Amino acid sequence: MQNTTTLRKTVIWVAILALIAIFIYTLLDVGTSGATVSDRINTFTTRFLGIFIEAVPFLLLGSFFSGLIEVYIRREDLLRMLPKNPLLATMSGAMMGFVFPACECGVVPVTRRLFTKGLPMSVGIAFLLAAPVMNPIVLASTVIAFGWGEIVVFRFVITAFVAVSVGMLFAFAARPHETLLPVSFAPVRGGNFDIKLPEQNQGFGANFYRALRVGSDEFFEMGRFLIIGSLLAAWMQTRVSQGDLLNIGSGAFVSVLVMQALAFVLSLCSTVDAFVALSFLNTFSTGSLVAFLTFGPMVDIKSAMMFSGVFKKKIVAYLVIVPFLMTLLIGLWINIWVMR
Amino acid sequence: MLNNLKKIPAREWAKIIILLGMGVYLAYTILSENLGNYINNTRFVWLTWLAGGMFFAFGLVTLWSNLRPQAPALPIEVASLMPKGWSVMAICAIPLALGFLIPSRPLGVESLTGTLSTNVSVSDTMVITRDPLKRNILDWLRAFSREADKTRFDGVEAEFSGFIYRNPEFEAGQFMVGRFIVSCCTADADPVGLPVYSLEADELADGQWVVVRGKFYADEFRGAITPILRVETLEAIEQPKNSYLYP
Structure with missing residues (x-):
């Protein structure tokens, strides 16, 4: 048993190191392009730091908000306010991101916490899928990137529609014990969720301090995904010419698939993916950009892995496949019928 | 309290240094007018100042909470894919390393x-x-x-x-x-x-x-x-x- 675990760890590390080696080799392989290795490093660094510096304020704000929620909001009170009608409750679940602003990294533990408090499945699923987009920070970053217009409207309306639809699927077709892992039922042990806070620490200053403390930990939790995503995005932009992208990006169907795959692989934080999508504005179809901006925040590599810490495997598969198919069809519909 | 400085674990030091280092890096990038190599600084310089300030605040709070270990620290346990520890620190240090080691240059x-x-x-x-x-x-x-x-x-x-x-x-x-x-x-x-x-x-x-x-x-x-x-x-x-x- 011990041996298999060690072997698995070794295999994972060898694979990670091999990927890093391929990443660096392909980055520095200048071929016949006429650029030098140092040019490549400079271009890559400039592109990476550009994405990172533009994105990191939003990540920090998200981390800090998450700390404020932890300190100030009692989730029990919020549950009492939920409507009794399942559809209305699910719709309000999709809107809850405006109260709990969280990107896709932060939303998973919040949802799990809400499940342990008895939140209905459908409401939790709608929140899980919608909150990474349906929140004030992402609204602001999308508007800053694209300006008020069809992209912003599509992004928010489609996310709400898909999240509520998938949520309602669970309202009718699933019971908690069939979908959730046992750990999501019982109060989570060992995490901060069990910790009773000392009474004397309830002043404004102490609360603010604790919010910052939680926020700084959140930065390390989520920042690494942002950094890896930015590295991959910068690598893509340094290696792949716009012309090549244009060739793939022109098909109504294939372009949507390509952008969905990109969203899944890049695993960008939803607070910043608008800026990355902006770089594809002139090369990719509107439907594919909308698919990127709606599917990516709901499901990507890192969130799918995090789902498996909450839900049973079959449910994780549904949560990946249903939003994928829905955003694919909607992207196609936009490409063929809405935009020209 | 300053005696506690010696008791701070190495990984907490790494966090503090990364957070404060990011604050220093962003402030330096703005003041040296290199920010324009990376972003549209006529529109977003305020966001970068905000980020720099928040990095300083996070860094100081992390330092403070380590100096007063009896205060309730609240680590949020987010389900994570990667082993928590040095690999996370290494990833989070990448922007600092690239920012300080590679000379700042615009796209050309x-x-x-x-x-x-x-x-x-x-x-x-x-x-x-x-x-x-x-x-x-x-x-x-x-x-x-x-x-x-x-x-x-x-x-x-x-x-x-x-x-x-x-x-x-x-x-x-x-x-x-x-x-x-x-x-x-x-x-x-x-x-x-x-x-x-x-x-x-x-x-x-x-x-x-x-x-x-x-x-x-x-x-x-x-x-x-x-x-x-x-x-x-x-x-x-x-x-x-x-x-x-x-x-």
Whole structure:
């Protein structure tokens, strides 16, 4: 048993190191392009730091908000306010991101916490899928990137529609014990969720301090995904010419698939993916950009892995496949019928 | 309390150094005017100041909570894919390492993966009122894209700056003067350029920054009739501090 675990760890590390080696080799392989290795490093660094510096304020704000929620909001009170009608409750679940602003990294533990408090499945699923987009920070970053217009409207309306639809699927077709892992039922042990806070620490200053403390930990939790995503995005932009992208990006169907795959692989934080999508504005179809901006925040590599810490495997598969198919069809519909 | 300094675990030190280091790096980047190499700093410098301030706040709070270990620290246990520990610190230190070790440089001709575009998006309501001699490459491309009759610009005098870009298919004496348009950050950098004709420039290297002055004449370029600048004076210049154009 011990041996298999060690072997698995070794295999994972060898694979990670091999990927890093391929990443660096392909980055520095200048071929016949006429650029030098140092040019490549400079271009890559400039592109990476550009994405990172533009994105990191939003990540920090998200981390800090998450700390404020932890300190100030009692989730029990919020549950009492939920409507009794399942559809209305699910719709309000999709809107809850405006109260709990969280990107896709932060939303998973919040949802799990809400499940342990008895939140209905459908409401939790709608929140899980919608909150990474349906929140004030992402609204602001999308508007800053694209300006008020069809992209912003599509992004928010489609996310709400898909999240509520998938949520309602669970309202009718699933019971908690069939979908959730046992750990999501019982109060989570060992995490901060069990910790009773000392009474004397309830002043404004102490609360603010604790919010910052939680926020700084959140930065390390989520920042690494942002950094890896930015590295991959910068690598893509340094290696792949716009012309090549244009060739793939022109098909109504294939372009949507390509952008969905990109969203899944890049695993960008939803607070910043608008800026990355902006770089594809002139090369990719509107439907594919909308698919990127709606599917990516709901499901990507890192969130799918995090789902498996909450839900049973079959449910994780549904949560990946249903939003994928829905955003694919909607992207196609936009490409063929809405935009020209 | 300061005795506790020695008791802070190495990994907590790493967190503190990364957070404060990021704050220092962002402040340094703004103050050294290098921010313009990365983002549209006319629009977003305030966001970078905000991020720098928050990094300092997070760093100081992490330091403080380690100096007073009895205070309730609240680590949020987010389900994570990676082993918590040094690999996380290593990843989070990447921006600092690249930011401090690699000299800051804007995107240039060597960063191009394709060619320079002569197409820019322009809204119908946009009015280009700037004095022709003060217009930059973006202003001219916008003016051209709104005018069906390209010969309308014949004989108009212009002066603009950018980097030299050549392509094997260009004739002798022909090149383009290019700039990157950046609306948010380098992720959306869009290289554009104006075709230019000057035998003088043949001795200048690709990527060299120049100020050109001359008159436009419509001629064929890449299979379309386009105003081409016939250069009268050409001056090699240092690359400016803010080298991108902001739409």
